[in-house]
Amino acid sequence: MKKIFQNKSFGFRIAVLLILLYVLIALIAPFIANNKPLVCSNENGIVFPIFERNTDIPKDHCIYALIPYSPDETNLSSGVSLSPLDPQKDLSPRYRHWLGTDKLGRDVAAGIIHGTKVAIQIGFISVLFSFIFGVSLGLLSGYYKDENIKFNIFQVVLSSISFVLWMFYMVFEWQFGHLNLITIVMWFCIFLLCQYAIIVFASKIPTKIKYHFPLDTLVVKSIELRKSFPGIFILLALTTLFATPSVWNIILIITLLGWTEFARYARAETLAVKQENYVNTAKILGFSHIRILLRHVLPNIMPSLIVVACFSVSGAILLESTLSFLGIGLPVEQVSWGKMMAEGRSLLHWWMVVFPGIALFIIILCLITIADSLQDKRIG
Amino acid sequence: MWYFVIRRVALIVPTLLVVLIISFFMSKLVPGDEAESMLTLQGIHPDSPNFTSLYEKQYRSLNLEKPLFYFSMVPDFYPDNLRAIVNQSERNQIKEFLHQKIDFDKAWAYLNARKTLSASILNKPESTPDTLGETKKMIGSFNFVTDVTTIHHEWKAISPRLKASNIDIASMDDIVEKMVPQKSYFPSLRWHGSNNQFHLWASNLCAGKLGTSIKDGLPVSKKIASAFKWTLFLSLLNLLITVLIAIPTGMLAGYKPGTWFDRISGSFWLLMYAIPSFWLASVLIVYCTSDKYSAWLNIFPIPGTWYIPSGQGFFDTLFQYGKQLILPIICLVANDIAHISRLVRTNVVQQKSKLYVLMAMAKGAKTTSIMFHHVFPNVLITMITVIGGKLAAGFSGALIIEVIFNIPGMGRLMFESIFNADWNVVFGILLIISFITLITMLISDILYSYVNPKIDFES
Numbered sequence: 070m071k072k073i074f075q076n077k078s079f080g081f082r083i084a085v086l087l088i089l090l091y092v093l094i095a096l097i098a099p100f101i102a103n104n105k106p107l108v109c110s111n112e113n114g115i116v117f118p119i120f121e122r123n124t125d126i127p128k129d130h131c132i133y134a135l136i137p138y139s140p141d142e143t144n145l146s147s148g149v150s151l152s153p154l155d156p157q158k159d160l161s162p163r164y165r166h167w168l169g170t171d172k173l174g175r176d177v178a179a180g181i182i183h184g185t186k187v188a189i190q191i192g193f194i195s196v197l198f199s200f201i202f203g204v205s206l207g208l209l210s211g212y213y214k215d216e217n218i219k220f221n222i223f224q225v226v227l228s229s230i231s232f233v234l235w236m237f238y239m240v241f242e243w244q245f246g247h248l249n250l251i252t253i254v255m256w257f258c259i260f261l262l263c264q265y266a267i268i269v270f271a272s273k274i275p276t277k278i279k280y281h282f283p284l285d286t287l288v289v290k291s292i293e294l295r296k297s298f299p300g301i302f303i304l305l306a307l308t309t310l311f312a313t314p315s316v317w318n319i320i321l322i323i324t325l326l327g328w329t330e331f332a333r334y335a336r337a338e339t340l341a342v343k344q345e346n347y348v349n350t351a352k353i354l355g356f357s358h359i360r361i362l363l364r365h366v367l368p369n370i371m372p373s374l375i376v377v378a379c380f381s382v383s384g385a386i387l388l389e390s391t392l393s394f395l396g397i398g399l400p401v402e403q404v405s406w407g408k409m410m411a412e413g414r415s416l417l418h419w420w421m422v423v424f425p426g427i428a429l430f431i432i433i434l435c436l437i438t439i440a441d442s443l444q445d446k447r448i449g
Numbered sequence: 450m451w452y453f454v455i456r457r458v459a460l461i462v463p464t465l466l467v468v469l470i471i472s473f474f475m476s477k478l479v480p481g482d483e484a485e486s487m488l489t490l491q492g493i494h495p496d497s498p499n500f501t502s503l504y505e506k507q508y509r510s511l512n513l514e515k516p517l518f519y520f521s522m523v524p525d526f527y528p529d530n531l532r533a534i535v536n537q538s539e540r541n542q543i544k545e546f547l548h549q550k551i552d553f554d555k556a557w558a559y560l561n562a563r564k565t566l567s568a569s570i571l572n573k574p575e576s577t578p579d580t581l582g583e584t585k586k587m588i589g590s591f592n593f594v595t596d597v598t599t600i601h602h603e604w605k606a607i608s609p610r611l612k613a614s615n616i617d618i619a620s621m622d623d624i625v626e627k628m629v630p631q632k633s634y635f636p637s638l639r640w641h642g643s644n645n646q647f648h649l650w651a652s653n654l655c656a657g658k659l660g661t662s663i664k665d666g667l668p669v670s671k672k673i674a675s676a677f678k679w680t681l682f683l684s685l686l687n688l689l690i691t692v693l694i695a696i697p698t699g700m701l702a703g704y705k706p707g708t709w710f711d712r713i714s715g716s717f718w719l720l721m722y723a724i725p726s727f728w729l730a731s732v733l734i735v736y737c738t739s740d741k742y743s744a745w746l747n748i749f750p751i752p753g754t755w756y757i758p759s760g761q762g763f764f765d766t767l768f769q770y771g772k773q774l775i776l777p778i779i780c781l782v783a784n785d786i787a788h789i790s791r792l793v794r795t796n797v798v799q800q801k802s803k804l805y806v807l808m809a810m811a812k813g814a815k816t817t818s819i820m821f822h823h824v825f826p827n828v829l830i831t832m833i834t835v836i837g838g839k840l841a842a843g844f845s846g847a848l849i850i851e852v853i854f855n856i857p858g859m860g861r862l863m864f865e866s867i868f869n870a871d872w873n874v875v876f877g878i879l880l881i882i883s884f885i886t887l888i889t890m891l892i893s894d895i896l897y898s899y900v901n902p903k904i905d906f907e908s
Contacts (some may be wrong), residue, residue, distance in 0.1 A: 233522075237636045241524055245548055285496055297887045298879070299845040302863060306879050309867055312480045387725055391849055394727050395864060407727075414853070416729040419742060422735050425727035434723035441719070 081442040084435035091432055094182060095189035101178035104139040106131035136176065137164060140183040140404040144174030153420050169420035171412055175193035175404075177421060181428050184406040187316060187399070188432070192386040195323035196378055203328035204374060207335025208362055210288040212343060218282040223271040225280055230262055235260045288332055295329040304388060309396045319398050323385050334377050338370035345369075372443060383433045390429055453763025454895055461887055468883045469654070473647050476876035477517060482537070483663075484508040490663055505535045512649055516641040519648070524634040526552040530641070545595040550630040562624050567592055570616065584610045597628055631874040652879075660873040664866070672862060677881070679858035680851070684843035686778060691785040692836065698786075699793025700828070706798050706821060722787035726846065730780040730853045737776065749776055752854040777854045779847060785839060792835060796828045797878065803827075830901050841886040846854070 071176040094101065105118045109131040118131075142407050149172045151157055160166070220228075239256060304322060311318045342348060343366070353363045392398040393407030406425035413421025480613055484507040485495065493503055508514060516530045527547060534540040539560060546556035567588050573581065587607050594600050604625045636810050653660075659669035698718075702711040736742055737749045761769075800806065801824060809819045848860025855861070859878055866874035 092837045111558055145731060234636065237522055237731065241634075244548060290464070294464055296890065297464060297468055297883050299841060299882050299886050301845040301848050301860075302879055302882050305863060305867055306849075306875060309872075309875065310475065310478050367557075381721075390725065391727060395852060397850065397867065410728060410731055414734055417735050417739055417741050419732075419735050422728070424726070426732065429728060430723055434720070437719065437723050 078442055080438050084438040087167040087431065088434045088439070091185060091435075092189055092193075095186045097190050098182050098186045100139065101134055102136035102138060102176070102182040103154070104137060104142050108132045120310055133163075136178050136182065138166075138176035138179045140175060140179045141402065142175060142179075144170070146174075146307065148174035150174075150416070150418060152418070168424050169418070171409065171418070171421060172416060177409065177424055180404045180409055181406065181425055183404050184409065184425060185428065187403060187405045188386045188389055188429070191316060191323065191389040192382045195320040195385050196325060196381045198320070198324040199327035199381065200331055200374070200378055202324070203331025204367075206288050206328070206367065207332035208339055208370075210285040210332070211336040211339025212358070212362055213284055213364065215283045215285045216281055217283060219279050220268075220282055221272065221274065221276045222278040223274050223276060224268055227267045227271055231260070231263050231267060235263075242247055274358045285336075288336060292329045292333050298326075300326070300386070301391065304392070305395075305397060308392070309403055314400050316399065316403065319389060319392065323388060327381055329386065330373065330377060330381060334373060335370060339366055342366050342369050376440045376443050379436045381442070384434040386429070386432060450899070453898060457891060457894060461891055464887060465884070468880070468887070469651060470647070472880045472883070473650055474517075474870050475879075477646075479870075481870060481872075483872070484511055484513060485537070486663055487511070490666070501536065504537055508535055508537075509731060510595060510647055515649070516645045518645055519641060519643070520770075521639050521641065522636055523639060524550075524631075525637040526550070526631055526634055527637075528553040528557075535795070542595055545630075549597050550629055550634065551597060553884040555624070555627050559624050559628055562621050563592065566616075566618075566621055569615050570611075574846060581614060584614065597630065600625065600628065602802055639674075659877040659880075662866075662874050663871045664869045669873050672874060673859065673877055673881055676857060676859045676862040679856055680844055680847055680860065681860060683777070683781065683847050683851070683856065686774075687781045687785065687843055687847070688836065688840055690778065690782050691789055691839070694782070695786045695789035696793055696832070700797055700820065700825065702790070702815075703794040703797025703801070705795075711794075715794070718790050720782050720785040722791065724783060726780045726784055727849045727853060729783060729813055730776070730850060733776050733780065734853070752776070763766050773854075777850050777856060780850050780853075781843075784846070785843075789832075789835065789839070793828060793832065796831055797824060800824045800827050830897070833897045833900065834893055837896075840893075841889045844882055844885070 081181065098445070099119065100107065103119055105121075107117065107119050109116050110116055111130065119134075147159060148170045150172055151166050151174075153167060153169045154171075157165050166176050166178070168181070170176055171180070176336065235256070239248070239253070242252075304326065307322045307325070308318065348361060348365055351365050356364075389399075390407035390410070393403075393405040394411045396408070396411060399405055399408070406429050408423050409425045413419070413423075415426075470493060475679070484504055487507055488494075488500070488503060493500060497503075514530075514535055516532065528543075531540065531544065531547070534543060542560065543553070543556055546559075547553065570587060570588055572579075575729065584607065587610070588602070591600075591603050591607060594603060604622075608618055608622060657670055659673070661667065662669055662672055698714055702714045705711065733749075734752060738751050740747050752773070766806050806823060807853050809823050814822075844859065847856075847858060848863065850856070851860040852857040852864050863878045865877060866872075
């Protein structure tokens with residue numbers, strides 16, 4: 070990690086700092102923009118109204134958040150569609166809407182702060198999932214290719230039967246409403262154990278009929294399949310399958326669509342690294358395949374994967390704001406940059422278009438700058 | 450060469466098949482009842498008097514009573530084909546019973562017994578108005594209960610009343626008694642043959658029939674064809690402008706890396722690359738199409754006035770269309786030019802370090818001639834796949850621009866159809882777009898291998 074930061078340009082350092090700032094803002098968004106005071110002192114001592122649900126709080130001797138508004142706090146009487154350049158005479162500088170308000174009087178600055186949370190959440194979590202899934206598949210397919218995983222006929226038959234049964238029971242238990250997250254994870258672990266047991270014990274059965282497991286072909290075919298569905302169209306079609314919109318649906322969909330990119334790069338890089346002498350040496354030394362993959366191959370393909378990850382995060386954030394700009398996918402009450410921009414466009418409010426857009430533009434620019442300077446290092 | 454082309458075309462067939470299957474199942478997974486929404490479009494609502502018979506007719510005409518696929522794998526207490534129950538409320542009730550793990554035969558027997566029982570009671574003349582009136586009310590609400598424990602509970606309350614009024618309930622008692630959830634179940638494979646929805650859908654597709662739109666009853670293929678013209682026009686124009694601007698600037702920047710032109714264009718294209726196109730579009734619309742903020746900037750018409758009066762001269766029409774198209778084209782090309790220009794620059798820099806350039810220099814060729822005759826063709830070869838990918842990606846890039854600027858293309862049609870729950874159109878577009886993407890990739894692959902002399906077709 071230290072190596073990455075050495076000999077880097079000024080722009081790269083700034084970009085990394087800004088990304089960290091965004092993540093920080095996303096994590097502490099309720100403490101930056103909130104209409105409840107952070108700390109109050111009254112006769113009972115010091116209280117923290119921000120953690121409490123009740124609204125009857127003492128109004129004096131309080132420290133408010135930097136932006137003393139919540140993103141969902143409406144003000145229909147006097148604060149509708151205020152431009153930041155309006156005089157806003159009845160508000161003191163502390164309570165001024167520095168970035169204006171929308172048609173319901175909600176503060177734009179508070180909206181941007183809370184929109185960061187959604188953008189960062191969707192961008193980073195979905196890329197984390199697709200990174201894990203895609204890189205592990207890409208590594209395995211590049212390392213083992215089609216020829217190197219052999220199963221005998223008993224292993225093939227037994228493990229495919231167990232796979233079909235597992236799928237069947239998962240689908241129907243889900244339909245019967247007996248599944249929650251914990252049981253899903255439990256069943257998945259049981260399934261993996263079963264598969265492992267089958268592969269270990271069935272290998273003991275003496276037989277001459279052996280099959281190659283076409284892992285590489287499967288991965289390449291699914292990458293090709295993903296490529297044949299154009300990005301936003303399949304995204305829109307997939308969002309319609311969910312009855313209730315939520316952030317996690319979008320994360321799931323972006324993961325489903327995004328893992329192939331990681332698999333593609335991880336596979337190509339693994340194919341190149343596999344020819345290197347150190348991998349051959351490790352093989353001769355008798356290291357296990359898992360050790361070679363994790364200790365020798367993965368660290369060497371990591372730099373280019375980080376580049377892909379940067380582009381993927383920016384792509385995911387862009388997709389999220391595109392979707393919310395179109396008004397699809399996110400719940401109605403969820404504030405996001407794209408929604409604010411859409412409203413600003415339809416009402417011709419420049420402050421609602423420009424400011425969330427700048428927030429979006431800066432994070433994408435930072436991610437691209439990081440990816441760029443990491444890429445240059447590799448080429449030059 | 451021809452062997453390669455044929456092989457490449459043959460390889461596309463399984464992908465197409467999977468695309469077909471995925472689109473079909475996605476269109477079947479969306480929430481809602483297709484036949485019901487078709488009827489609602491015609492103005493027949495679920496509380497209309499002859500809704501049931503019309504619904505069944507519509508249901509049959511849409512082939513919804515057929516099984517979904519060639520085979521299915523269901524728990525052993527499921528019926529062969531649940532869709533064959535044409536009556537909507539009966540099907541939904543049976544589905545609810547099945548989801549509570551009630552055997553299909555028992556649930557079906559229960560439904561029939563309840564039907565005859567309630568018919569016999571509700572038709573009974575009111576001899577003893579006090580008790581039977583109350584019982585009728587109870588039976589009426591009992592007809593809508595689908596939760597098994599509640600059924601047992603309510604039946605216990607109703608059955609003594611029925612016994613008191615001398616109605617034979619022995620068989621019904623027996624049936625209700627048997628309504629207990631299965632403890633365990635096993636998978637069973639059911640074979641349906643070729644008389645299924647997927648088969649019919651796919652064979653209709655081969656004949657060019659994509660179904661009808663729920664919104665206005667027009668055939669989907671017609672709607673898509675009229676929208677496709679716009680999208681194709683936009684993406685081709687986008688590609689043309691992109692290539693015309695990006696390749697020269699990229700070549701010039703890569704010609705001497707490190708000069709002021711390279712640095713300025715590099716940072717400029719980096720900025721352009723990071724600009725979200727819909728943000729650019731929104732900013733341009735806010736500032737350039739209204740008098741609200743700056744009257745001198747208001748030089749473009751309000752987006753979405755695509756009605757051009759006929760009977761004008763050719764140049765007038767062209768001018769009016771052109772005026773409309775400038776802003777969307779700017780938003781479309783900004784990202785693409787930046788991307789391709791940066792790619793061309795990197796490629797030129799890479800190619801310049803190759804030995805053939807050194808050789809040409811040693812031969813005494815001029816730098817301009819090296820650039821045009823040696824480096825440029827090599828850069829172009831690598832650009833073919835990128836540009837092919839851009840053309841395919843252009844359709845999805847055009848979606849948001851079409852929505853913002855009200856251009857009646859595929860993206861806008863898709864967007865509107867999603868809001869109207871017009872699934873035939875949505876998945877038809879998805880299918881068509883995937884076909885086109887596949888074919889574009891195929892052509893760019895073939896072209897790439899055709900122009901690239903390094904590819905050996907024998908191996």
